[in-house]
Amino acid sequence: MAKITYIENSGEKHIVEVQKGLTVMEGAVANNVPGIDADCGGGMACATCHVYVKDEWFDKINKKTEGEDDMLDQAYEPKKNSRLSCQIQVTDDIDGLEVYLPEKQI
Amino acid sequence: MIKTDALVIGAGPTGLFTAHQLKLIGLNCEIVDNLDKIGGQCIELYPDKPIYDIPAIPECTGEELTKNLIQQLKPFNIKFHLNERVDEVKNNSGSWHVKTNKGTSFITPNIIIAGGVGSFEPRKFAPKECKKYENKYLFYAIKDKKIFEKKTVTIFGGGDSALDWAIELSKNSKINLVHRRDEFKGALSSVEKVKELSKLGNINLFTKYQLKSLKGNETIESVDIEHDNKEVKSIKTDFVLGFFGLIMQLGPIANWGLNFDKKTINVDTEKFETNQKGIYAVGDICNYPGKLKLILSGFHEGALAARACFKLARPNEKYRFEFTTSSKAIKDRLGVK
Numbered sequence: 001m002a003k004i005t006y007i008e009n010s011g012e013k014h015i016v017e018v019q020k021g022l023t024v025m026e027g028a029v030a031n032n033v034p035g036i037d038a039d040c041g042g043g044m045a046c047a048t049c050h051v052y053v054k055d056e057w058f059d060k061i062n063k064k065t066e067g068e069d070d071m072l073d074q075a076y077e078p079k080k081n082s083r084l085s086c087q088i089q090v091t092d093d094i095d096g097l098e099v100y101l102p103e104k105q106i
Numbered sequence: 107m108i109k110t111d112a113l114v115i116g117a118g119p120t121g122l123f124t125a126h127q128l129k130l131i132g133l134n135c136e137i138v139d140n141l142d143k144i145g146g147q148c149i150e151l152y153p154d155k156p157i158y159d160i161p162a163i164p165e166c167t168g169e170e171l172t173k174n175l176i177q178q179l180k181p182f183n184i185k186f187h188l189n190e191r192v193d194e195v196k197n198n199s200g201s202w203h204v205k206t207n208k209g210t211s212f213i214t215p216n217i218i219i220a221g222g223v224g225s226f227e228p229r230k231f232a233p234k235e236c237k238k239y240e241n242k243y244l245f246y247a248i249k250d251k252k253i254f255e256k257k258t259v260t261i262f263g264g265g266d267s268a269l270d271w272a273i274e275l276s277k278n279s280k281i282n283l284v285h286r287r288d289e290f291k292g293a294l295s296s297v298e299k300v301k302e303l304s305k306l307g308n309i310n311l312f313t314k315y316q317l318k319s320l321k322g323n324e325t326i327e328s329v330d331i332e333h334d335n336k337e338v339k340s341i342k343t344d345f346v347l348g349f350f351g352l353i354m355q356l357g358p359i360a361n362w363g364l365n366f367d368k369k370t371i372n373v374d375t376e377k378f379e380t381n382q383k384g385i386y387a388v389g390d391i392c393n394y395p396g397k398l399k400l401i402l403s404g405f406h407e408g409a410l411a412a413r414a415c416f417k418l419a420r421p422n423e424k425y426r427f428e429f430t431t432s433s434k435a436i437k438d439r440l441g442v443k
Contacts, residue, residue, distance in 0.1 A: 047353070073286065074352075076232065
């Protein structure tokens, strides 16, 4: 289990325990965290599970694979620390991860 | 007013196969889709990506799958209404009156929604002032390139649309091309051409920049763009173009009185009918216990919804189940001997 904090655009925090092996997107959906749509279901075929990763965590999570940045071009207000949460694997190493949710997904 | 036995909304794989099933059992149908081409998400989002879980097809791309489905529909000569979005659905004494944003109207006892995650719309700029200039000095698609002649045009985006238009318009306009990162995702030849034009001074390239704000009164005068390192540049421009790809939005479907669960429509698993008689939902947009968002599930759902349409379209006839291998009526419809 890894403790992950999802911070809504309003500042509201959701701290949930996510089983390792899942993705950060799945952790949000399973725990009813609002603000992550995940329209395509985790296939890296949309950009509606977009999150901003807290800077100190950005280099600790698994790296982007080919295609993720192309999809992020289509996200709402992408920034340097943008990721698709369906591509972030939950492992013991990311216990304590904090991600910020954008103002909206679409 | 077009009269049809069933109207299919959405020309993705599920919509296409549903139309096939409708025609196979002797019903007529027409298809409406907001995109300018047939194929839905398969063609818009992953034309080149391989799919491995279509029964009996070990591997095919989104584009190949679409081509095959179109091929399978060939015998039926189905009318497609592309570039049109269904805006209005109203019930009038038992039949559905449907209207698109282009003014096409249909009257039908059956509507099958195969709408995926809704309709594709261009991703727009975030700053609020952009709205004011939309379709006058700021565009997400180009209809008439003549208006840009001898003007300064600032293009945002890093995909094929942004690159192709930057190259094309650089012949007669001053071009600024702004992208949020160093790499472009367009065709390699276009990327190289843009870099070459940038060296020649025909295109001003700004990478790792994004739009911060728009300045102007009646017309656009300049844009402020911000670098990853927070540095802000102001560039003079007459026009702004945004090519950030398409996003999926539920759109008008939300207003048709259907029973929604988040962005999906609840249906039964016998007819895939919604809470409205004669309106069905199939494919990714429908929801029921155990629903899988797989193309193969969409095919099954479409086949059952098509049979349900028969009852309302031919109330005085009885539907008889037949196999394509043995039915003479089906072979006649397919035009095979």
